[in-house]
Amino acid sequence: MTNTEPGIVQGLQLLQNEFAHQLPDKLKQLETTWNKIEGGNLSLLSDLHRQAHSFTGSGATFGFIELSRAARLLEQALQSLLDTGTAPGEAQYSHISKLLQQVHESAKLPPSAEMINTFGTENTPSQEQLKPDDARLIYLIEDDTLLAEHLATQINHFGYTVHIFSHTENAREHIQQKMPAAIIADISFAEGEKAGIESMLTLRQEGYALPALIFISSRKDFLTRLEAIRAGGMAYFGKPVDIGGLIDKLDLLTSNAQPEPFRVLVVENSATLAEVYAKTLGQAGMVTRRVTDPMQVMEALDDFSPELILMDINMPGANGEEVAQVLRQQEIHDSVPIVFLSGETDKDRQLVAMSHGGDDFLVKPIQADHLISSVGSRIERYRVLRNFMIRDSLTGLLNHTKIKEQLSIEIERAKRQERPLSFAMIDLDHFKNVNDTYGHPVGDKVLKSLARLLQQRLRKVDVIGRYGGEEFAVILTDTSGPDAVRTLDGIRKDLAEIRQHGENAEFSVTFSCGVASYPDFATPEAINNAADKALYRAKHDGRNRVVLVACKPK
Amino acid sequence: MSMDLKRILYVEDEPDIQAVAKLALESIGGFTVEICSSGQEALDKAPSWAPQLILMDVMMPGMDGPSTLGKLREIPGLSATPVIFMTAKVQPAEILEYKALGALDVIPKPFDPMTLAASVSAVWARAHD
Structure with missing residues (x-):
């Protein structure tokens, strides 16, 4: 996050362009002065010194760092000539002539972007807006085909498209043609025990701005990790790969959302x-x-x-x-x-x-x-x-304590702003069966998929938390009860359609949901209890439904 | 609490540097900057414009920075106005020499436009705390 006010960056850019534009004329003046001195007009030595001095001072400020450096050498040589006060001899003429040549040469070098870019907006391809398809495209470079298939399936499940490459060369060619949103690369390959790192490094050295880069490896030594970082690795996962952690990283690294400023x-x-x-x-x-x-x-x-x-x-x-x-x-x-x-x-x-x-x-x-x-x-x-x-470590949603705290804050805000608010409690149906049948890791995956679905479908201003177990809580700000029911019922239908993957089996899950609203209920305790009752009602009425608590009789 | 720095007189013969410094000091620092292209112009303008701080190049054609500083000190009302020199010559001995002449501090050239204002503010704050 190095955003400067755009006006300043643009202003500096304009000045830099202008300086670059005038540079040839100024160099010509320098040349003309020198020619006159060579022709015998020694009184112009101090003019030449001033011109050199001017390049020294302005060059680097406008990003022409080498120009500044070369001009300084010329300036110093001229200064010592002026100090001695004697007419330059042939050796001195040739020395100054050579320094002048260096000034000309260094002026041809493109200006360092430093003047603008140190604090300016960065503009690497990975930060450009990717097309929607590409924003979810992942390249997985892994020679263990079983592991690759397994990882790809899991990652696909969270809404990404995964292309598998079993050789670094093959992957490199594809990266050069089309940049994905993220690269997940193993480190050891048949072509070299650190071929994964080396191929990424080569790409960077060739000038490719790599997107989010994650290494996975059974190597756990410090040196390898260090090399991975130097190759641009933004995360490093030991094998066996923690899928939850990997998905979290992918979400984090490929998210286009601007992080909140510090x-x-x-x-x-x-x-x-x-x-x-x-x-x-x-x-x-x-x-x-x-x-x-x-x-x-x-x-x-x-x-x-x-x-x-x-x-x-x-x-x-x-x-x-x-x-x-x-x-x-x-x-x-x-x-x-x-x-x-x-x-x-x-x-x-x-x-x-x-x-x-x-x-x-x-x-x-x-x-x-x-x-x-x-x-x-x-x-x-x-x-x-x-x-x-x-936050809850599994889903990344707010934990029980925090969402209750947030409920108090949001109700106060709703009161102040005289706007409605809805609070929903969501409970997965027959979740114990999922755990018993497919095991807890699959159960955890189901919990995460609901968490992600809620995050995708609700607004940024809504607050989502995991209450515990298979129970979730959602605060929909500025939303009436009926509106909340419509939104949550859409999510309910979507979840029922998502195929969950257990070992050797596919299945789907549903949830029940109870909704209560402010101003019908005016305290955190009241709204919480009402939503809880509505959830109970939803379960009792046959599950897989959203129930809005009837308005409290006034 | 120190007095806020607002008005800076900037003495510099290079038009390129004038432009970039003015932009940096005004846009980033929020100062009001008046430019003089020579020591003589600074001596003419300073009494009426009444700067709080003078930022001055050392090496200028005609009257250089130190000579201008000497003459400024003889003008009533400007005898104590702080002066910061800007120069590529920033050897410790040279800095001491400029300070002995009465400069408040020295900012090295070439400067980074993005941090020039912060450097000036920091010198000002140090002098006034």
Whole structure:
């Protein structure tokens, strides 16, 4: 997420183009000045020096790094000539002539994209919008045909199209012709014990921007893993492959959804510094909120829900350590990472700060890129941890605690906005039979397929959770009871049509669902109980149906 | 709490660099930037424009950065206006020399347009905290 405001990137691009456009004329001026000097007009030496100096300063700023470098050498040679104040001899003429030639040569090199792209929008093929078919296309490179077939079937089941290749060469040709949404590659092949890694590396060296790349291997040593990462591997699965984990990775890596920007609360009593940090992080696409008075931190926390707090350690009123201690004593905020910023180079003070609940310590003045990477990597880790805390590990849906918490929040919101809300409880029918007949792994797969179906069919604003066992809960925001029933009944019909794969057998499953709505029921407990009763009703009436609880008599 | 930096006088003879720095300082830093193409123009313009900070190239035709700084200091009202030099010469000894001349700090050239504003703000903040 390195999105800069497009206006700046475009502005810089225009200036870079303009500089490149004028470059030939400027080089010609340089040449003309030099010709006159060679013709005997030594007074122009300082002009030539100035022109060289100008290239030194401007070249690299516009991405012509080599030009800057060559111009600097020329500038230095001319400077020493000017310093001695003597007329240049033949050797010096030829030296300067050679340096000039280098300036001309280096100006022909294309400008480094660095000026624009370091912070600009990246534009690799994998990030271009793939056509709908291709967005689900997976290449599986695996020489064990049985394993390949098995994996392909499983992955297909989750809505992907899998092409199997048993040789790296064959796969490479196809990748060069058509890029899939993801590549899953084994590492050891008959053609080489690390042929999988090598072939991907070769493709990258040939300039192909590979999509999501996942390695699977029975090799578990560190070096192989490292090599896999260097070849661009974004995930690594040991064999036997954990299908659930693999699907999750595929979903994550091939999803076109833009990740939510990182949220950082900047607590710094100097408004200027707070602004500098906010702007720097903003350049990297992060969202920030600034607080200059430590007393306002609590309010900002509740209001802004940051994923990281960047806090000055020396503040009037309450210092950073004290604020951290206060935060850490409150359960709801005790996991948000705190990074201290300070001019302190004192190790002891840093250790004390850490023991008071800080997670990291950055010493001012801090480089922009260091700040961005420190904050970014902390938030990424925080998100992973938080996922463990609030999500069900099998389905990735919210866990029981979190969805109940969310129900209270959403009902409050519905009240404020005077909009309806529906709450549904979903229970798979005869799920115990599935587990008993096909085994728990198949049962788990069924649970995941329902989870995915719900995720695919419901909106982003809806909240989906696994209540436990085969029971799911859904909050449909801004949705009346009858509308919720229509949506959920569609999902019910779809699920009944999906073929589930057990060992040597196919089967299908159904669910029963109970729905209750706000404002008919106005508290989390009431709506929960009502939906539970409706679910019971659905089961009792013969399963495989959606029941809306009758409006509570007023 | 420090005073917010808004008005920057930028002294630079290269039109290319002027454009990219102005864009960077205004779009990213949110500053108001006035450009002068020579030391003399800076001396003429500074008293009425009243910058909070002057950002100045060291090597310019005519009057160079250090000479301009010396003359600025003689103008009432500009004797204490902070000046940051921008230069490719950033050896520690050279930086000390510029600071001895009264420069607040030195920003190396070539600069990265995306972080120029942050560098200027950081120098300003250090000086005012």
